[in-house]
Amino acid sequence: MGRMNFQSLVEPDRVHKSVYTDQKIFDAEMENIFEKVWVYCGHESQIPNTGDYYAVTIGRQPMMMVRAADGSINVLHNRCPHRGVQLVGNLKGNTGGAFVCSYHAWSFHLDGKVRAIPLARGYEGTAMNKSNPDCNVKRAARVDSYRGFVFASLAAEGPTLPEFLGDARIAFDDMCDRSPLGEVEVVPHCHRMIQQSNWKFFMENQLDALHPSVTHQSTGISAGRVEKRIKEQNGSAPLHYHYLSTFASSFEQWDSVQTINFPRGHGILKAYMGLRPKDPDTLEYEALLQKAYGEAKTEEYLSRSIHHVLVYPYLSVQSPLQQLRCLRPISPDKTLSEIWHFRLKGAPEAIYRRSLWYYNLVNSPATMINADDLENWTKAQWGLTSNGGDWVSFHRNYGDDRVENGVSYSNHGTSEVVMRSQFQAWTKYMHGDAA
Numbered sequence: 001m002g003r004m005n006f007q008s009l010v011e012p013d014r015v016h017k018s019v020y021t022d023q024k025i026f027d028a029e030m031e032n033i034f035e036k037v038w039v040y041c042g043h044e045s046q047i048p049n050t051g052d053y054y055a056v057t058i059g060r061q062p063m064m065m066v067r068a069a070d071g072s073i074n075v076l077h078n079r080c081p082h083r084g085v086q087l088v089g090n091l092k093g094n095t096g097g098a099f100v101c102s103y104h105a106w107s108f109h110l111d112g113k114v115r116a117i118p119l120a121r122g123y124e125g126t127a128m129n130k131s132n133p134d135c136n137v138k139r140a141a142r143v144d145s146y147r148g149f150v151f152a153s154l155a156a157e158g159p160t161l162p163e164f165l166g167d168a169r170i171a172f173d174d175m176c177d178r179s180p181l182g183e184v185e186v187v188p189h190c191h192r193m194i195q196q197s198n199w200k201f202f203m204e205n206q207l208d209a210l211h212p213s214v215t216h217q218s219t220g221i222s223a224g225r226v227e228k229r230i231k232e233q234n235g236s237a238p239l240h241y242h243y244l245s246t247f248a249s250s251f252e253q254w255d256s257v258q259t260i261n262f263p264r265g266h267g268i269l270k271a272y273m274g275l276r277p278k279d280p281d282t283l284e285y286e287a288l289l290q291k292a293y294g295e296a297k298t299e300e301y302l303s304r305s306i307h308h309v310l311v312y313p314y315l316s317v318q319s320p321l322q323q324l325r326c327l328r329p330i331s332p333d334k335t336l337s338e339i340w341h342f343r344l345k346g347a348p349e350a351i352y353r354r355s356l357w358y359y360n361l362v363n364s365p366a367t368m369i370n371a372d373d374l375e376n377w378t379k380a381q382w383g384l385t386s387n388g389g390d391w392v393s394f395h396r397n398y399g400d401d402r403v404e405n406g407v408s409y410s411n412h413g414t415s416e417v418v419m420r421s422q423f424q425a426w427t428k429y430m431h432g433d434a435a
């Protein structure tokens with residue numbers, strides 16, 4: 001593909017609709033962004049034993065993360081070096097001590113090195129022998145992990161994982177620090193769903209504080225009515241009613257929640273939900289944290305102002321409730337999303353149940369929250385495919401945000417600085433100068 005001029009599609013306060021609909025632009029995104037940046041593969045607790053593997057898509061590449069005998073984690077292309085057959089056909093499993101190709105039984109160690117080529121005499125005198133690296137399964141250029149979260153990059157050059165994550169590292173620190181043992185463990189099943197819309201809608205929507213009081217109003221108001229009735233009857237209502245009723249907060253409340261927007265497109269939506277009730281479960285949990293970390297650290301950990309953290313271009317981590325949503329784009333108008341949640345190691349079961357309630361009530365595709373968002377994004381995709389207009393507006397509060405050291409802080413929670421900032425990062429990536 002010839003070099004496209006992405007600059008003409010992205011203005012400081014609006015973008016051309018084609019960035020959401022055009023196949024060539026999508027392909028360029030895969031090449032310049034997803035197949036270069038550090039992409040989240042999964043949590044190390046998804047593959048606890050030697051030979052455990054989990055298939056994962058990085059950009060357009062079918063890959064797999066696998067646990068080796070020495071405990072290290074490898075990320076390999078899911079492709080046999082002989083004639084190209086995929087080595088694993090399942091999403092996850094255990095391959096034992098080696099991968100054995102189902103076509104001609106070439107086998108490979110868990111780090112991708114060829115182990116055996118059956119009937120080797122047929123290769124005598126050819127280039128294909130065990131010492132030729134072309135006989136090994138190709139590995140991701142780089143693999144690293146942060147607090148148990150495993151990432152891979154298909155580019156040999158570029159920022160390190162800590163550099164790439166930058167201030168968004170707080171997502172993983174905040175999640176793990178909430179465990180008395182400083183670690184989380186994946187709940188081994190996720191919701192896996194295809195959004196009928198471009199991946200960027202999801203990323204924009206995560207920090208769009210203007211839409212909840214509109215899109216989620218009916219759910220918020222209904223939940224609020226039930227919550228009030230239960231409170232009147234029992235003195236208090238379970239926390240999960242609050243998860244839903246806060247969506248009906250007033251515009252002024254939403255506008256007072258700040259967004260922080262980092263140069264690589266990462267971002268933070270500050271907290272707006274009260275998550276520290278004074279019930280016995282919470283008090284027991286907080287006592288465990290105090291025992292582990294002391295009072296000051298516990299206070300620091302529990303009072304961070306985070307609703308969720310974005311790792312651009314594909315991750316939304318809701319650390320206070322141990323949720324993680326990861327995007328795997330498929331085409332301009334199709335995006336696979338994985339919705340995971342985690343257990344805080346060493347925390348009481350009730351704290352896990354709380355996270356599960358959130359997972360099922362808000363983040364599951366079957367809820368009235370996520371489903372209403374999905375409908376908006378699908379309709380956005382349809383709208384932008386039409387001839388009804390060429391531009392998408394991000395003018396809200398333009399020029400009214402505070403910028404310090406390349407970080408934009410919104411003065412209004414509902415400012416469209418989120419989208420403006422994400423597209424600045426997007427343009428840099430697309431021109432190959434985001435290092």
Ligand code: FES
Pocket residue numbers: 080081082083084085101102103104105106
């Ligand atoms: S394609 Fe894998 S062994 Fe032949």
Ligand SMILES: [Fe+2]
Pocket residue numbers: 205211212215216369373
């Ligand atoms: Fe929403």
